[in-house]
Amino acid sequence: MDPAAKYFCREATERERAVFEGGIALAALYHQFVGTPISRADRRAVETLEDAMERAAKLQPYREDVKVKINIDARKDVSSPYGYESLRGEHLDLTVKTRYGRAKATARLRYIPELDYPLMYIEEVSEG
Amino acid sequence: MDPAAKYFCREATERERAVFEGGIALAALYHQFVGTPISRADRRAVETLEDAMERAAKLQPYREDVKVKINIDARKDVSSPYGYESLRGEHLDLTVKTRYGRAKATARLRYIPELDYPLMYIEEVSEG
Amino acid sequence: MDPAAKYFCREATERERAVFEGGIALAALYHQFVGTPISRADRRAVETLEDAMERAAKLQPYREDVKVKINIDARKDVSSPYGYESLRGEHLDLTVKTRYGRAKATARLRYIPELDYPLMYIEEVSEG
């Protein structure tokens, strides 16, 4: 039972609920974590951040699975004390699988070179 | 023409695109701005923040209108140098109207006392 | 009277308090607002964000003045719906003047090409 169901308009379908939660999950991860220090030289720090982001996103309702991949470019000289970077949308590859009732959706964020933009899009949506 | 259309699965309807953008907009506002200093004693600072949040959200694609209202509770003693607060979900009332093709959606975030939760929900969705 | 004074160690000088607040102010602005949508095509949105950032930073104690300048590069094609950017450290030029007792400090964040890094540094510190 969804204690929030009554706040949603009747017109919203289960597929739309699943897709809505997917959009929320992607934007939450993006806007929460962009700016976090990351470094090619400390792979363990990056993996721990990926793990923390996945676990945080899964605490929200109707998420079935969340995968976070951070791809660091090789631009910076890591031997300098200023050789780390700040997490940007371009580094992120996010996949969020949501389910609401019988409906399922997969939402994705990844950098699209053609658009020069970290695009959030619907990769799959179905009614089970 | 939407240069990103080809990245979305064919199954995603225009209504689902509109709803997806609504979810993104709400979560972006929440996770970007939660933590910002606010104070009952400086109404102008709060209004400027509301305005900045609306304008930032409207830069993203397929937003028709964005309304941001920050409701500050009266808990803090504003005469102390530590008398300001940090923006929390409980303070926010957000309304985002999106349009994709012929479809329109209204997404809302507001604090629901019954759930003790700042709920993001779909208030309206239609095919125009 | 500073109701928090007793929590600071006795060794901390007034200059150190002023410098500490300067560091806090710069990092708060950076990590709070990096990721916010901005666009060359909407100068008003950028100015409102600068204003909101200044007003938020001034709510915190011991700030005398805060200046926020956002310099947007011309890289993006603003005619695309995906033609906006996300605020990054490289866009920011921040100046924070703090005062604690008789001590004053000016802290600055700006992008330093030589370091390829948005450096936070102490521009001035004095005992009045």
Add this chain to the structure above:
Amino acid sequence: MDPAAKYFCREATERERAVFEGGIALAALYHQFVGTPISRADRRAVETLEDAMERAAKLQPYREDVKVKINIDARKDVSSPYGYESLRGEHLDLTVKTRYGRAKATARLRYIPELDYPLMYIEEVSEG
């Protein structure tokens, strides 16, 4: 050798540099991570977030050690899908040890009930 030393004013002492970095580290952690979903019901998610925050903070220059403790209150009914919380300053206990040249500082953030405020303060500063 500190490639950024020349940007700091000559008046800034080594102790002031250490204290400045401490202030930056605390505010970066606060404003970056406040808003992240956390739950009493998933202790592992909270521990991973603490670890990720420590590792991220240590990537920045002149940090000797960083400890992050997240104290979740027991207010929420974790059996609801909406039973998680968002990280707030009140949950945080942060200790950052910095060193610059011969100077060392310990900066702390913790919630002070008397002030009803998550205070950032200097716990120790010395010239080694």
